Amino acid sequence: MASRTATALVHPDRADLEFTTVLAALSDPVRLAIVARLADVWPDGELACTTFALPVSKSTQSGHFKVLREAGVIRQRDEGTRRLNSLRRDDLDARFPGLLDIAVPQGRAILASW
């Protein structure tokens, strides 16, 4: 977005991830679908927000990415006019082993249903 400001994107440290906050972030079909897509390009892949064809408005989509970032589920960085997203799989697997193994297939099922 050309209107994007240079405000730093805040990410919680691994030690500060909270289980209930992460569950809340994953408790939405659109967010779960985002996580599944990022899981499929992990560990080296990043996807720009604009590459997600989600059945919600652009502003709703931005809100979903923000919830995921603030919960510590994804990492975001700006590169030019693009905002790139990646899954914090290493951090999540370290803090809550097995959770993504359960959540990602559920997200894939949601993607397949669209």
Next chain:
Amino acid sequence: MASRTATALVHPDRADLEFTTVLAALSDPVRLAIVARLADVWPDGELACTTFALPVSKSTQSGHFKVLREAGVIRQRDEGTRRLNSLRRDDLDARFPGLLDIAVPQGRAILASW
């Protein structure tokens, strides 16, 4: 509660459990603590609502039990003036294998922190 009506308590069938709804139900410290206590008396144990010493008001507590029941996480039945709760571990393990294995220790940690 003496004022309790005889309205049937609704429980979703196993096949109708939704992953995102279950995650949302588990994404609260009080509800996670309830689940951990029920897990520790499963499979034969039932606990009356009044036996949970939770750091919330009685009406807030009732709301938490309702969220858990409607998501399919717990089963509730009335016996006289008591409302008894049990964990739907068999249903949850069948639909979302491993999820309670991750969530219950987190709930125990919350209980231990109170």
